[in-house]
Amino acid sequence: MHEEETIGTRLRRLRRWRGMTLDQLAGQADVSKSFLSMAERGVRAVDRRSHIAALAAALRVSEAELVGGPHLTADPVQAGPHAMIPALRLALTANTLTSPVADRARPLPELTAETGRVNRSEYRHTEVATRLPVLIDELHVRACAPADENERRQALAALVDAFQAATFTSKDLGYADLAHIAALRAAEMARALGDAVNQGKADSLRVHTLPTSSREFRLAVAERAANTLEPHTHGPLSLQVLGMLTLAAALSATLAQRFDLAAHWLDEASALASLVPDEPGRNWGAFSAANVAVWRVALATERGESGGVLLDLAGKVDETKIAARPGRHATFLADVGRGLARDRKTMREAQQWLLRAESIAPHKIRNSSAVRETVATMLTRTTASAGGRELRGLASRMGVPH
Structure with a gap:
């Protein structure tokens, strides 16, 4: 029953719709026929972005069609942040630097402090989604009618950071189009500032969208x-x-x-990273030596690593450092879990990494399409004796049929 929730099921439907054989799709996407066969049967997770992109290109469909859109459940932790997406979409698309949506705003120091808290992940997705539209509205008021040039520049810089929060919140929740709009708005503010650092921030957001x-x-x-x-x-x-x-x-x-x-x-x-303090909780984008170690794990997972290689890299991550960024910490744990889930011998260990990730940032993990795909695939391959009860509990909270 859970098989219908995997990317593999959509892959099989799209392949047949295109009239392609497994051999044809494998050749065009540069993946093995056995990988495709296992993916379509739900026993191999399609969770690497390079695989998703290659398969979508070979099938001539969008990546969203292959992965599926935002998935809502009855769980308020998972579904709650989605309720504010319409307000965020309005804030991103209706405001301009000459015609803000709001007609009044809090003092600029209060707004910039709020922006900093949002980007340092002091709020969970539900709080970010609630606060962010109002914050963007009010920052436009300050940028549109500043007291002086210094205040205008501060408001524009704060908007770049607010759009950063909007980019990654939208991306995490599965709204790729909205994330791209937020990145474009950040680029607009950076151009108005004419500042290399803010342009770099906006460029970073563009790459990720x-x-x-x-x-x-x-x-x-x-x-x-x-x-x-x-x-x-x-x-x-x-x-x-x-x-x-x-x-x-x-x-x-x-x-x-x-x-x-x-x-x-x-x-x-x-x-x-050796030139800046190793303080992910304070640095822009959490950039630090500890976060570089986290990225090494993420990229190894994307390359298809598992087992000892992945665990060795994970062992070099200082979790006490990244704990200040719960979302980043949870993503790290989930990346390790996803990699370990590729091998039956480390399936139980993978489950524990995923459960730890969920305990740290449930709002993020329960909205992760990559984790959802991994859990659905693990359910196909596991049994009750392999710790199925806890896995089914995680699946239930993510809305994966189990």
Whole structure:
């Protein structure tokens, strides 16, 4: 029954709709026939972004059609943040720098402090989704009618950061189109500022919202942005923004399966991280040595690693450092769990990593399409003796039939 919830089921339906055989699709997507067969039967998770992009391109459909849209359940922790998406969409699309939606706003220092709290993940998704539309509205008021040029620039810079929160909240909840709109609005504010660091922030958001299928273009955008910002790095913030751009380049290279280039950009990120405090909770984008270690795990999972390789990388992550960013911490744990779930021998261990991830940021994990795909696939392969009860509990909370 849970099989109908996997990407593999949609994959099989789309393949047949296109009139393609397994051999034909495997050849065009550059994956093995056995992988496709297992995916369609729900015993192999399709959770690597490079696989999703390649399959969607071969089938000539959007990645959203293959992955499926936002999935709502009766669980308020999972479904609650979605209720504010219409308000966030209105705030992102209706406001302009000459005609804000709101007619009044709180003092700018209060708004900038609120923006900082949102981006440091002090709020969960439900609170972010509730606060963010109002925050964006009010920042537009301040940017539209500032007391002076300094206040205008502060308001514009705060809007870049508010759009950052909007980008990743929308992306986490499955609204790729809205995440892209937020990234475009951040770019608009950065252009108005004419500032290299804020442009770097906006470029980072753009990279993360480009379709995975645009592999080489996405990589070119990330590398160009990093190279453009590098001459302007003169302080901690600029180093942190540059660091996140190098990580975006590493991710883009991994998606393009250019693993040597990805290793180069990871090494660049490590070198930059040595120049800033190792404080993920305070740094922009959580950039720090601890977060670079987290990214090494994420990219290894995307490459298809599992078992000892993944556990060795995970052992180098200082969880006490990243605990200040619960969303990032939970994603790290989930990445390890997803990788371990690929091997029957580490299935029970994978389950424990996923449950830990859920305990830290349930709002994020229960909305993760990658975790959902992994859990659905694990249910196909596991039995009650392999810890099925806890796994079925997680599936229930995610709305996966079990």
